[in-house]
Amino acid sequence: MQQRKLEVCLSPALLHLHDIRxxxxxxxxxFRATSSMCYGLAxxxxxxxxxxxxxxxxxxxxxxxxxxxxxxxxxxAGFDFGNSPFSYTAEKVAGKxxxxxxxxxxxxxNESREAKKVVIGSFLNLGALSTWLKTQPHDVLLLCAGxxxxxNLEDSLFAGALAYHLKNEAYKLDDAAILVAxxxxxxxxxxxxxxxxxxxxxxxxxxxxxxxxxxxxxxxxVDSIPVLDGDRLVKLV
Amino acid sequence: MQQRKLEVCLSPALLHLHDIRxxxxxxxxxFRATSSMCYGLAxxxxxxxxxxxxxxxxxxxxxxxxxxxxxxxxxxAGFDFGNSPFSYTAEKVAGKxxxxxxxxxxxxxNESREAKKVVIGSFLNLGALSTWLKTQPHDVLLLCAGxxxxxNLEDSLFAGALAYHLKNEAYKLDDAAILVAxxxxxxxxxxxxxxxxxxxxxxxxxxxxxxxxxxxxxxxxVDSIPVLDGDRLVKLV
Numbered sequence: 001m002q003q004r005k006l007e008v009c010l011s012p013a014l015l016h017l018h019d020i021r022x023x024x025x026x027x028x029x030x031f032r033a034t035s036s037m038c039y040g041l042a043x044x045x046x047x048x049x050x051x052x053x054x055x056x057x058x059x060x061x062x063x064x065x066x067x068x069x070x071x072x073x074x075x076x077a078g079f080d081f082g083n084s085p086f087s088y089t090a091e092k093v094a095g096k097x098x099x100x101x102x103x104x105x106x107x108x109x110n111e112s113r114e115a116k117k118v119v120i121g122s123f124l125n126l127g128a129l130s131t132w133l134k135t136q137p138h139d140v141l142l143l144c145a146g147x148x149x150x151x152n153l154e155d156s157l158f159a160g161a162l163a164y165h166l167k168n169e170a171y172k173l174d175d176a177a178i179l180v181a182x183x184x185x186x187x188x189x190x191x192x193x194x195x196x197x198x199x200x201x202x203x204x205x206x207x208x209x210x211x212x213x214x215x216x217x218x219x220x221x222v223d224s225i226p227v228l229d230g231d232r233l234v235k236l237v
Numbered sequence: 238m239q240q241r242k243l244e245v246c247l248s249p250a251l252l253h254l255h256d257i258r259x260x261x262x263x264x265x266x267x268f269r270a271t272s273s274m275c276y277g278l279a280x281x282x283x284x285x286x287x288x289x290x291x292x293x294x295x296x297x298x299x300x301x302x303x304x305x306x307x308x309x310x311x312x313x314a315g316f317d318f319g320n321s322p323f324s325y326t327a328e329k330v331a332g333k334x335x336x337x338x339x340x341x342x343x344x345x346x347n348e349s350r351e352a353k354k355v356v357i358g359s360f361l362n363l364g365a366l367s368t369w370l371k372t373q374p375h376d377v378l379l380l381c382a383g384x385x386x387x388x389n390l391e392d393s394l395f396a397g398a399l400a401y402h403l404k405n406e407a408y409k410l411d412d413a414a415i416l417v418a419x420x421x422x423x424x425x426x427x428x429x430x431x432x433x434x435x436x437x438x439x440x441x442x443x444x445x446x447x448x449x450x451x452x453x454x455x456x457x458x459v460d461s462i463p464v465l466d467g468d469r470l471v472k473l474v
Contacts, residue, residue: 182423
């Protein structure tokens with residue numbers, strides 16, 4: 001296959017530096033939005049509608065959709081649930097459409113709408129996603145949602161995992177991709193141990209989401225890839 | 238000493254996410270602006286005046302200052318020199334004031350003017366800079382100039398070198414600092430070999446600056462630290 005570009009954008013605030021119109025954008029928000037999206041669609045959710053604001057989410061109140069809203073790591077008062085993967089089990093989401101707004105992940109998806117295609121990545125679907133990307137004759141941009149536009153370790157690490165798996169294919173990596181691929185190579189032996197380094201560990205501990213974090217660091221739990229189709233994420237055929 | 242923050246900003250386009258008014262900002266543009274600034278002041282230049290535009294640089298034409306301008310890696314036509322460290326030897330710069338504009342480095346300095354203090358970092362003064370920072374009771378932000386706001390490997394690597402040397406002191410590292418410190422730990426055995434990975438290697442080769450690059454990857458060649466004093470960089474006393 002012809003050489004393609006593989007670029008990494010470590011924050012949505014740097015996205016304007018990239019022309020994404022001919023690219024596949026992979027949106028990454030490991031703790032926890034994109035992990036839960038992958039898990040929910042794999043568990044039979046019909047669709048997930050990512051929206052930018054809590055108000056936009058609330059406007060679906062009179063539908064039979066499930067409404068999910070997270071801000072600053074917590075479920076917003078009055079909503080069914082937030083972005084914990086344990087809320088996206090088959091029992092809870094099979095056959096349902098979910099409207100979801102989160103602090104970072106849904107923002108990153110909205111910023112990517114100009115792309116040729118927007119897909120969702122997480123450790124849970126790493127293998128399926130990298131296998132599929134290799135077959136696509138397009139440039140790829142890995143977009144880390146980060147934390148309020150700041151670079152974070154977990155999204156960088158997953159971008160690194162994808163870059164690591166794609167780097168020997170016909171891709172030309174940019175410097176950010178080289179950087180995170182090396183980071184992943186260093187960390188891959190024990191992702192959970194590596195993530196103990198994060199500067200967010202106190203914040204994450206206060207949120208009491210250790211089980212969520214351990215869940216989101218599992219590799220290849222599902223084989224589905226969420227893709228944006230109009231305003232909703234559905235399973236890529 | 239009380240715990241301080243050690244943060245890394247991988248691109249000037251992310252600087253607005255940081256409140257730098259109480260911080261020391263270290264500006265980093267390894268190839269080649271900040272390396273040449275360290276070298277030039279160590280070699281007896283009286284001051285270096287960083288300016289944003291080629292026009293601003295040209296406005297000093299009727300002075301006895303040396304005028305240096307670089308854009309896209311090359312000396313701008315009509316100027317004495319650009320940002321090659323070999324233009325900043327004692328023979329050329331001792332006793333002189335230099336007015337300098339570059340593609341990335343002087344832009345990053347200008348963006349940092351609100352900081353408590355702005356100092357200049359490069360591998361050439363790594364030891365002096367990290368020793369001095371340890372004695373300062375202030376938060377530290379390492380600002381990578383990058384390439385036209387995109388993350389680059391060499392500036393990230395040097396931010397990592399500083400973070401690596403400071404991480405066991407009383408600093409709390411943010412995720413970007415953790416990331417680049419690990420990168421440096423991986424690369425430190427052979428920086429030149431590591432830098433062969435860069436996606437810019439073809440561009441750098443075309444510019445015919447291999448000797449400059451090798452020079453800028455040397456550690457602890459000088460013991461001076463440039464600091465911004467008003468509109469000019471001078472040697473920190």
